Each structure stands twice: as C-alpha cells, then as structure tokens.
Amino acid sequence: MKNKVNFFINEEPVELYVDANRTMLNIIRDDLCLIGTKEGCGAGECGACTIIADGKPLNACLVLAPELDGMHITTVEGLAKDGELSELQKQFIKHSALQCGFCTPGFLMSGTALLQENPNPSREEIKTAIVGNLCRCTGYVRIIEAIEETAEVLRGGGQ
Amino acid sequence: MELEYVGKSYDRKDAMMKVTGTAEYVDDLRFARMLYAACVRSPYAHARILSIDTSEAMKLPGVKCVITGDEYPNRAGLYLEDRYFMAKVGDTAKYMGEAVAAVAAETPEIARQACDLVKVEYEELPAVTNAIDGMKPDAPIIHPDLHTYKVAPIFYPEKGTNISHHYILRKGDAEKAFAEADYIFENQFYIPHVQHVPLEPHAAIAKYEANGKLTVWASCQSPYAVRQALSVAFAIPLNKIRVIAPTVGGGFGSKAGTTLEGIVIPLAKHCQGRPVKLVYTREDEFVNAYVRQGMHAKIKAGVRKDGKITALHNEFIWDGGAYTEYGVNITKAGGWASAGPYDIDNVWTDSYCVYTNHPVGGPYRGFGMCEIHFAIEQNMDIIAEKVGLTPVEIRRLNGIRPGGFTGMGEKMEVAGLLDCIDVVVKEMEYDKPSAPAGPHKIRAKGIAAGWKSPSMPSNAGSSAILRMNEDGTFFLLSSAQEIGQGASTVLVQIAAEVLSVSPDTITFCAGDTDYTPYEWQTVASRTTYCAGNAVKLAAENLIDKVLDLAQIKMGAVKRDLEFRDGFVVHKLYPERKLPISDFALGVSFDDGSGYGGPAIGVGSFTLENNIKTDKNTGVAKHHPAAFWTMGMNGCEVEIDTDTGACKVLKMVSCFDAGKVINPTLFAAQSEGAMVQALGTALLEELKLKNGKVLNKSFMDYKIPTADDIPELVAKYVEHAEPTGPYGARGVGEPLMVPGAPCIANAIYNAIGVRFYKMPITSEDILKALKEKEMRL
CATH class of the missing domain: 3.90.1170.50 (Aldehyde oxidase/xanthine dehydrogenase, a/b hammerhead)
Known part of the structure; x- marks a missing residue:
C-alpha cells in the first residue's frame, strides 16, 4: 500500500507514491537523488540529515515519508540561487568551517534555519541551534564564527 | 627567499563541493x-x-x-x-x-x-576480556597459529601466547640509575577503548x-x-x-x-x-570498525633532587582486540616514544600487544601517543609537585633540546619544545592563578606536552605526477587522500610554490589506483611531509624538462631560466619570457618539426636512511623516525563542586610545525584536535562487558558538541625540518596528544585529586570530592 504525497523540495513541486515505512531521508536521497543530505546515524542523534521543513530544521531520518505531504522542504542543494552561494555557504568557505564535509550540509541547514528565524543570534543561541549537529573534525569554533559573520553581513545588507 | 604560496591561507580546494552538498561519498554513488x-x-x-x-x-x-x-x-x-x-x-x-x-x-x-x-x-x-588476563599462562589462546602468520620483520609475536608483539627498549643502565636516584615514583594508569567516530x-x-x-x-x-x-x-x-x-x-585512522x-x-x-x-x-x-586500543600503563621514574629524571621503567599492555594486524605497530610506536619529549639517559620499556576478544584495535589519531601521554604527562606533574618544581619548570628542565637525545638514543637536530612551552605559558598567563570563580566553582590551569613521529615501514613511498595542460594549467595526481585534513589544498600550494603559478590553476586528483600514482598510506601525519616531498619533486621535474625545451626555444642557457608567475623567464633579462603554456606540448620549430612534449613531471619520495632499531635493545642506530613533532597544550577548567561537572574554559595549543603551509588549515587541525582530546578526557569510553559493547549509539556514547567547546587558541612555532618540503613536518595527529593529560592535570590543580584513568566524568569528580570531604 503506497501513500500519495505532494510536497515541494527546493521550491519544485513533487508528487510521489511512497511506502509508509520509509523515511523522508530515504525519499530525498534515493528517490529524488539529492545526495547532499547525509545519513550519519539513522537515529536522529547526529544531525547530518538536517533539512528545513516549513521553516524549521528537522532530522530527515526521523520523519516518515507520508508526513511529507504538504511540506515545503529545503535541502543543501536549495541554498545556492542561480549558481550563487548563499551567504552562509560563502562564510563556511571563508572561515574554513568544514573539513571532511560530511556534517557540513546539516550544519548549513541548522544555521540557515536559525538565521531565518533570528537574524541577530548571540553566540549561545548559535550553539543551541547547532547542538544537535555533530562534527568530529572542526571543533565547531569556525562553524560558529561563520554563522556569526553571516548574520552580520545579512543584517548589514538589510540596512 | 620570500614564499609566494606556501605559508598563505588559501581557501580549501574541496570547499565548494562540500558546501553545496555535491561532493560524492561512497554511499552517494548509485x-x-x-x-x-x-x-x-x-x-x-x-x-x-x-x-x-x-x-x-x-x-x-x-x-x-x-x-x-x-x-x-x-x-x-x-x-x-x-x-x-x-x-x-x-x-x-x-x-x-x-x-x-x-x-x-x-x-x-x-x-x-x-x-x-x-x-x-x-x-x-572462554573469552579474554582484559589484556592483563590475556598475558597469563592459563589464558585461552585466541590465535593458536600465531607463530605461522606472515609478519613484517620488525614485529615479534610470541608463539603459544596472546602476545602478538613485544617491543623492547633498553637504553643506558636503568637499574643503576634507579639505585642512584633520590626519588622513585611508581604510578599506574588505564586508558579505555574509544571510537574514532x-x-x-x-x-x-x-x-x-x-x-x-x-x-x-x-x-x-x-x-x-x-x-x-x-x-x-x-x-x-x-x-x-x-x-x-x-x-x-x-x-582519524579508522x-x-x-x-x-x-x-x-x-x-x-x-x-x-x-x-x-x-x-x-x-x-x-x-x-x-577499528576502535582505539585500551592500554594499561605502569611508569616508574627515578628522579634526582633537582627534578632531573634519570631513569624510566615503563610497561605498556595494549588491549589489541581480536586482530592486531595494525595494532602491533601502535605497540611499537608507544614503546618508541615512551620517554615522551624528554631527554632521559636510562630508559627501560616493555610494550606488549595482546589479543583479546574485544573489537579490533586499530590506529586512532595519535597512534598510541594520546594513550601513553595520559600517563607520562600526569606523571610529570606528580614528580614536579614532590620535588618542589612547577609543571612548567620540570618540563623546561627535562624537555628535549636540539642536540639532545630521544628515549631511543636518537640525536635531535631540531626540537622546538621549549619555545612551545614559552608560548603556552604566555597565552595561558600560566604564572597567574585563575580568576576567582562563582560560588561552588573552582578554577585552575594545567599544562601537558606531547610528541609523535610517524611509525611507518622504511619503504613507505609517495609519488606524484604533474601534467601541464595546453593552456598552462595543471593536474596534480597523487593518492594522498583528502580526508578532511586539507591534504588537497596543502599539496597544491606546494606545487604552486615550485611552479610559481596560482594554486587556482592546479586541479588535485586523488584516490584511484588505476590512475593516480602510488602512495603507501594517508596516515602517520606523513602526508604533508612525504607526499609533499613527492609533489615538490614532481614540480621540479616538470620544470627541469620544460627548461630543457625553453633553452632551445629562447636561445638561453638553462641555468639562467626559471618559472615565474606563469612564464619561463630569463633571470638576467626578465623581459625575455614566454608563457609556460608554450611548452605544454613541447616545442615546435620553423620547419614544422616538434620536440619534447607533452610536459609531465614525476616525483617519487622514499625516506632514506630510516634504519630500524635494534631488536634486543630498541636503540636507534641512526634515525628510525622521519621526524618528531612536539608541542604543548595549556588549559583552564572550572569544576562545579555541586555536580562534579568539569567545564574546559580555554585551551591553548602550540606546536613546532617546522613550516606551516597553510595557517588557517593548521589552526583548524589544531582546534579539532583539542576538542577531540577533550572528548576522550571527559566523555568517551567504549563500555565493554564480557566482550559486548554496551554503548554503540550517540545516545550512549557522547562526543563533544558545540556546547562543550572552550575558547580555543591555536599557535605554532617554526623550526624547519631539514628534509621536509619547505621545512614542514606533519601535525595532524601530534596536535591531539597533550589534550587529555592537560585537562587531567588542570582537574588535579583544581581539586587536588589525581585521576589515573579516562574519561574523567562528572560522576568521577563528584565522587572524589565527596570522598575528600569525608576524609577531612
């Protein structure tokens, strides 16, 4: 028995028939072939599969496929617009806020969701926003700095 | 000579693919x-x-x-x-x-x-679930055919036992030195299994x-x-x-x-x-996957009244797990480095690799060094306190200097440890006590030193190929793997420096044994050094071949020509120059004939005179190690006496990198290493019961999150490695080595309780504080 789901992924409408026991992560990676969203644990504990669903960061491995219906999903592939990186992506490069890169899409999504909701986050608020994302390489400090500077740049741009 | 591209913080070569989610990992391949x-x-x-x-x-x-x-x-x-x-x-x-x-x-x-x-x-x-038990005569034998296994000639399995390697180091006369010592210290430490994650x-x-x-x-x-x-x-x-x-x-080795x-x-x-x-x-x-081996350490130190360590007797027993194909070398590396970065005349070390029925032990960032230094560096503080020196003074007194000798008897030509101590002391304001903390909180500082050398076969080779394209851009082919450490960026910078072209014009190609040339392994913090040397040789080889052609084309003597900013330039008449791309496909002459293309450079690097140590004494005849990377960490911790929680407020690292190829990438390695060490010091242990791993999820095995990180300060000094590319030596692993003992020493300085095992959890600290209270 397959469930019909209609949703938007990176602003593109999608219609799929999905098994109810599959996860959003499976759908994104295997059906839509958006491989930027990673599986690090499959249990909602590492944040590598973080996507933005209706404005909120979410571990895609914890969401069952039928729940996708009606959602607006953004994955890492949706951050750059018309070939131009988002400010946060640029700042990740500038700050060298990545090493092996496997956790990077998840951090970008958590950081993007934070800045959409709170354009002027404190360092503590940034830490809270990314505390569900594990990174083994960087020691986090450059990731935090990249999010901080992105907030500064975006605020400056709005003035 | 002013360097153009080495020593500069270029953006990572792999960053664009990684921030867009388009870098393909194995599971992404369909x-x-x-x-x-x-x-x-x-x-x-x-x-x-x-x-x-x-x-x-x-x-x-x-x-x-x-x-x-x-x-x-x-x-x-x-x-x-x-x-x-x-x-x-x-x-x-x-x-x-x-x-x-x-x-x-x-x-x-x-x-x-x-x-x-x-x-x-x-x-x-019956299972062996403890390495010490595994050495007993009545232990179940896990590999009865061990003596028939093929083994590299520097490892010595013991027939009919669970001991797959016994490393021996006998330098000087430890027995005599102990007899003459003013103080003798004996301490035991345990380092549990952890996972690389x-x-x-x-x-x-x-x-x-x-x-x-x-x-x-x-x-x-x-x-x-x-x-x-x-x-x-x-x-x-x-x-x-x-x-x-x-x-x-x-x-990280896994x-x-x-x-x-x-x-x-x-x-x-x-x-x-x-x-x-x-x-x-x-x-x-x-x-x-691999886990980091558990280790039981016994350290006995003979010390003179003034704090000079004159003798060491170490016993390291490594819990190698079910297979020790790799673990034997960690046992050796631990034995090699067992004196720590100190100049000690008499050293007696036994390092045993023992089979157990535990998950397979393997290399983990530091390759034995994080484990032995947890013991060595706490021991240093214990000695310092007894003889009336500060932790800084005892390390300055015993620390290895240029011209000094390692535990293996190898003469050190270059050693920046004392400079690193100075930098950490200054950055930590170690001479000053911690600022007062809030109620029910105690703050204190600690330091620890550390070192590491690559422990690799003497024929561990590296090679590189540089291909010039028709437009003067390049492909750099190497099998040194980009695993996040920044190898692709650093190797390109080295090539760019030799070729005098922008790193943007060089594309790095790695990791395909049919098409990229031989690289022994991306391990041992050897890539910048070994692969870096191969890349440098490849670039020099390409230049040599192109200048052979250029001297014909430009009517000049080869020695007067050089690569400069994308041109072959006459050193004496700089206006006489041709774009390097003119030589990509060789040279052509007016009569239509051609010669000498396409331009390709090859470089092969094997460490020379990397002579193995003596089997019976472990003492070096020459240089058994390619290089030693050494440095120091300092930290400040805050203990909550109500909960036992230990918060690391600040960590400072300073290492002698020889030459830092990319300062930003160096700092990133250093920061990551400090936080990884913090995890092992305070949080991480693979809990094993009767051979079963009890905590095999992130719910039960915690690694540091963004919430756990201290202020991180990453410093370096540069005393060039004579055989390193531009003087560089490897840093990725050594940077992690002093972190855990540094935190353990700071905890001791805060509450006066010494922990002989890691991790040091909140529960451990709270229990220790309660016990201390009861004693008073």
Missing part, C-alpha cells in the same frame, strides 16, 4: 542494478563455528548470494597477516560482532531479513567486470594499502584490482586499513557484474 549487502555477526565474544546453513536465506525472494568464510583463501593484514575478512566454519569467531556470513540482495531490507535466516551453530569458548560511516562497493577486473569504491584513507590487502586476501594480481576512494568523510571492503568482494564475484554495496550503520562503527 549504479544500475546495484545490490546491497548485510552481515551475519557472531553473538559471542569467542566461539567455534560448528556449522552454517544458508539454505533458508537463499530461498528468500530478492536474495542473490550468501557467502561464508569459505570464500577467503588467505589471511591478510598490514603488518601481521592475522585475519580473514570473515570467520570460517571450524575456526573461531574472535569478537562479538565478527562477520560469519554475508548476503547480497535487491534491497538493504531484504539483505538484513535474509541474515536472520542464516543458521549458525556455535560452541561458545568519523561522521561518515564506512562504506564500500565492489564490482567485477566480465574480464575479471575488480573495482572497489571504498571510504578509505589509503587506496593502495586496501588494494594490497585485498590482493593478498583473495589472491588477485594487483593489476586486476582498482580501488577508488571518492570523498572521505573523516577517518579508515586507514581495510575493513568492510573484504565483505563485498566475494559477494560481487558471485553476482555476475552487479555492483554490491555495504554501508556500516552507526552501531557497526562502534563495534565492527
């Missing part, structure tokens, strides 16, 4: 008609496999193939060939979780279902072509070492195996050897050209 694998695993720590019945599993619709240990003709292993990739019927499964059968099926779900249908009959055997789980895909060619895509640090192990295990000639390592999501690649190959062999993929779960990572 092939037509791909099959998925799953493993049947031993539920016992030690058991004889009496029989395996795969018939029910084969009947499940969607199952294509089920294999058992019969598929493995030969044992393989990096230094000691002690393992098949799967336990065989009639033989024993040697740890809980060892693969005993595997399935390939149309979906991962079917493969897992089929595993449940494989019937395995076991006879449970790369965020990308291990993954591999294997595919057989009709012509017998085998291709393996593996999340691995060392495609050539994987190729070698697979060739031995399956008796396949090297020209019939191609190993490709695409983007690798972190290794992807240094060969793990699950050996499972997918026989499955693929039986599946007629269909690719077979296996991806480890996080649970697999904790149990079936």
Whole structure:
C-alpha cells in the first residue's frame, strides 16, 4: 500500500507514491537523488540529515515519508540561487568551517534555519541551534564564527 | 627567499563541493542494478563455528548470494597477516560482532531479513576480556597459529601466547640509575577503548567486470594499502584490482586499513557484474570498525633532587582486540616514544600487544601517543609537585633540546619544545592563578606536552605526477587522500610554490589506483611531509624538462631560466619570457618539426636512511623516525563542586610545525584536535562487558558538541625540518596528544585529586570530592 504525497523540495513541486515505512531521508536521497543530505546515524542523534521543513530544521531520518505531504522542504542543494552561494555557504568557505564535509550540509541547514528565524543570534543561541549537529573534525569554533559573520553581513545588507 | 604560496591561507580546494552538498561519498554513488549487502555477526565474544546453513536465506525472494568464510583463501593484514575478512566454519569467531556470513540482495531490507535466516551453530569458548588476563599462562589462546602468520620483520609475536608483539627498549643502565636516584615514583594508569567516530560511516562497493577486473569504491584513507590487502586476501594480481576512494568523510585512522571492503568482494564475484554495496550503520562503527586500543600503563621514574629524571621503567599492555594486524605497530610506536619529549639517559620499556576478544584495535589519531601521554604527562606533574618544581619548570628542565637525545638514543637536530612551552605559558598567563570563580566553582590551569613521529615501514613511498595542460594549467595526481585534513589544498600550494603559478590553476586528483600514482598510506601525519616531498619533486621535474625545451626555444642557457608567475623567464633579462603554456606540448620549430612534449613531471619520495632499531635493545642506530613533532597544550577548567561537572574554559595549543603551509588549515587541525582530546578526557569510553559493547549509539556514547567547546587558541612555532618540503613536518595527529593529560592535570590543580584513568566524568569528580570531604 503506497501513500500519495505532494510536497515541494527546493521550491519544485513533487508528487510521489511512497511506502509508509520509509523515511523522508530515504525519499530525498534515493528517490529524488539529492545526495547532499547525509545519513550519519539513522537515529536522529547526529544531525547530518538536517533539512528545513516549513521553516524549521528537522532530522530527515526521523520523519516518515507520508508526513511529507504538504511540506515545503529545503535541502543543501536549495541554498545556492542561480549558481550563487548563499551567504552562509560563502562564510563556511571563508572561515574554513568544514573539513571532511560530511556534517557540513546539516550544519548549513541548522544555521540557515536559525538565521531565518533570528537574524541577530548571540553566540549561545548559535550553539543551541547547532547542538544537535555533530562534527568530529572542526571543533565547531569556525562553524560558529561563520554563522556569526553571516548574520552580520545579512543584517548589514538589510540596512 | 620570500614564499609566494606556501605559508598563505588559501581557501580549501574541496570547499565548494562540500558546501553545496555535491561532493560524492561512497554511499552517494548509485549504479544500475546495484545490490546491497548485510552481515551475519557472531553473538559471542569467542566461539567455534560448528556449522552454517544458508539454505533458508537463499530461498528468500530478492536474495542473490550468501557467502561464508569459505570464500577467503588467505589471511591478510598490514603488518601481521592475522585475519580473514570473515570467520570460517571450524575456526573461531574472535569478537562479538565478527562477520560469519554475508548476503547480497535487491534491497538493504531484504539483505538484513535474509541474515536472520542464516543458521549458525556455535560452541561458545572462554573469552579474554582484559589484556592483563590475556598475558597469563592459563589464558585461552585466541590465535593458536600465531607463530605461522606472515609478519613484517620488525614485529615479534610470541608463539603459544596472546602476545602478538613485544617491543623492547633498553637504553643506558636503568637499574643503576634507579639505585642512584633520590626519588622513585611508581604510578599506574588505564586508558579505555574509544571510537574514532568519523561522521561518515564506512562504506564500500565492489564490482567485477566480465574480464575479471575488480573495482572497489571504498571510504578509505589509503587506496593502495586496501588494494594490497585485498590482493593478498583473495589472491588477485594487483593489476586486476582498482580501488577508488571518492570523498572521505573523516577517518582519524579508522579508515586507514581495510575493513568492510573484504565483505563485498566475494559477494560481487558471485553476482555476475552487479555492483554490491555495504554501508556500516552507526552501531557497526562502534563495534565492527577499528576502535582505539585500551592500554594499561605502569611508569616508574627515578628522579634526582633537582627534578632531573634519570631513569624510566615503563610497561605498556595494549588491549589489541581480536586482530592486531595494525595494532602491533601502535605497540611499537608507544614503546618508541615512551620517554615522551624528554631527554632521559636510562630508559627501560616493555610494550606488549595482546589479543583479546574485544573489537579490533586499530590506529586512532595519535597512534598510541594520546594513550601513553595520559600517563607520562600526569606523571610529570606528580614528580614536579614532590620535588618542589612547577609543571612548567620540570618540563623546561627535562624537555628535549636540539642536540639532545630521544628515549631511543636518537640525536635531535631540531626540537622546538621549549619555545612551545614559552608560548603556552604566555597565552595561558600560566604564572597567574585563575580568576576567582562563582560560588561552588573552582578554577585552575594545567599544562601537558606531547610528541609523535610517524611509525611507518622504511619503504613507505609517495609519488606524484604533474601534467601541464595546453593552456598552462595543471593536474596534480597523487593518492594522498583528502580526508578532511586539507591534504588537497596543502599539496597544491606546494606545487604552486615550485611552479610559481596560482594554486587556482592546479586541479588535485586523488584516490584511484588505476590512475593516480602510488602512495603507501594517508596516515602517520606523513602526508604533508612525504607526499609533499613527492609533489615538490614532481614540480621540479616538470620544470627541469620544460627548461630543457625553453633553452632551445629562447636561445638561453638553462641555468639562467626559471618559472615565474606563469612564464619561463630569463633571470638576467626578465623581459625575455614566454608563457609556460608554450611548452605544454613541447616545442615546435620553423620547419614544422616538434620536440619534447607533452610536459609531465614525476616525483617519487622514499625516506632514506630510516634504519630500524635494534631488536634486543630498541636503540636507534641512526634515525628510525622521519621526524618528531612536539608541542604543548595549556588549559583552564572550572569544576562545579555541586555536580562534579568539569567545564574546559580555554585551551591553548602550540606546536613546532617546522613550516606551516597553510595557517588557517593548521589552526583548524589544531582546534579539532583539542576538542577531540577533550572528548576522550571527559566523555568517551567504549563500555565493554564480557566482550559486548554496551554503548554503540550517540545516545550512549557522547562526543563533544558545540556546547562543550572552550575558547580555543591555536599557535605554532617554526623550526624547519631539514628534509621536509619547505621545512614542514606533519601535525595532524601530534596536535591531539597533550589534550587529555592537560585537562587531567588542570582537574588535579583544581581539586587536588589525581585521576589515573579516562574519561574523567562528572560522576568521577563528584565522587572524589565527596570522598575528600569525608576524609577531612
């Protein structure tokens, strides 16, 4: 028995028939072939599969496929617009806020969701926003700095 | 000479692919008609496999193939060939979780279902679950045929025991020195198993072509070492195996050897050209990938009244787990470095690698150094307190200097340890006490030093190829793997410096044994040094060949020509120049003839005179180590006396990097290393009970999060390594070495309680504080 789901992924409408026991992560990676969203644990504990669903960061491995219906999903592939990186992506490069890169899409999504909701986050608020994302390489400090500077740049741009 | 590209913070070469989510890791690769694998695993720590019945599993619709240990003709292993990739019927499964059968099926779900249908009959055997017990004469013997295994000639397994290597170091006359010492200190430490936790789980895909060619895509640090192990295990000639390592999501040593690649190959062999993929779960990572070996350390130190250490007697017993093909070298490395970065005349060390029925021990960032330094560096503070020196003073007094000698008797030409001490003392304001903390909080500072050398075979080679394109851009081919450490960026910067072209014009190509040249392994913090030297040689070779052509074309003497900013330039008449691209395809002459193209440079690097130490004394005849990287950490902690929580407020690192190729990448390595060390000091332990891993998820095995990090200060000094490219030496692992003892020393300075094991958890601290209160 397959469930019909209609949703938007990176602003593109999608219609799929999905098994109810599959996860959003499976759908994104295997059906839509958006491989930027990673599986690090499959249990909602590492944040590598973080996507933005209706404005909120979410571990895609914890969401069952039928729940996708009606959602607006953004994955890492949706951050750059018309070939131009988002400010946060640029700042990740500038700050060298990545090493092996496997956790990077998840951090970008958590950081993007934070800045959409709170354009002027404190360092503590940034830490809270990314505390569900594990990174083994960087020691986090450059990731935090990249999010901080992105907030500064975006605020400056709005003035 | 002013350097143009080395020593500058270029953006990472791999950053664009990684921030856009387009970098492809093994699990991201999709092939037509791909099959998925799953493993049947031993539920016992030690058991004889009496029989395996795969018939029910084969009947499940969607199952294509089920294999058992019969598929493995030969044992393989990096230094000691002690393992098949799967336990065989009639033989024993040697740890809980060892693969005993595997399935390939149309979906991962079917493969897992089929595993449940494989019937395995076991006879449970007594297990060795502690390395010290494993050395006792009545211990169950895990590898009865150990003495028949093929082993590299620098390791010495002991027949009829669980000891797969006994490293011996006997420098000077320790017995006499102890007799003359004013003080003798004896302390014991325990370092538990931990796991590397790369965020990308291990993954591999294997595919057989009709012509017998085998291709393996593996999340691995060392495609050539994987190729070698697979060739031995399956008796396949090297020209019939191609190993490709695409983007690798972190290794820290766990992807240094060969793990699950050996499972997918026989499955693929039986599946007629269909690719077979296996991806480890996080649970697999904790149990079936490498873990860092546990270690029991005893240190006895003889000390003069003034604090000079005159004698050491060390015993290190390593819990190597079920297979020690790699672990034997960690045991050796720990023995090599057992004096720490100190100049001590008399050193007696025994370092034992012991088989246990635990998960397989393997290399983890630091390669034994994090473990031994947890003991060495706490011991230094214990001695300092007793003789009335500060932790800084005792390290300045004993610290190795240029012209000094290592524990192995090797003369140090370069040693920046004392400079690193100065930098850390200044950055930490170590001379000043901590600022007062809030109520029920105590703050204190601590320091620790550390060092490491690569521990690698003397023929561990590196090679590189540089191809110039028609437009004067380049491809740099190397099999030094980008595992996040920044190798691709650093190697390109080295090539750019030699060629005097922008790093933007060089594309780095890695990790394909059919097309990128030989690299022994991406381990040992050897890449910047070894692969860097190969790249430098390749660039010099290309220049040499192009200048041969340029002197004809430009009517000049070769020695007067050089590469400068994309041109071949006459040094004396700089206006006489031609773009380097003019020589990409050789030179052509007015009569239409051509000569000498296309431009390609090759570089091969083998460390010379890397002579092994004496078997019986371990003492160096010359330089057994390529280089020693040394430095220091300082930290400040805050203990909550109500909860026992230890918060690290600040950590400072300073290392002698020789020459920093990319300061930003150096700092990033340093920060990551400090936080990884913090995790082992305060949080991480693989909890084992009767051979079973109890905490095999992130819920139960905590690594540091953004909430745990202190203020991080990454410093360096530069005393050039004479044989390093531009004076560089490796740093990735050494940077992690002093972190855990530094935190342990700060905790002692805060509460006056010494912890002889890690991690030092809140519970440990609270319990210690309560006990201390009761004593008062």
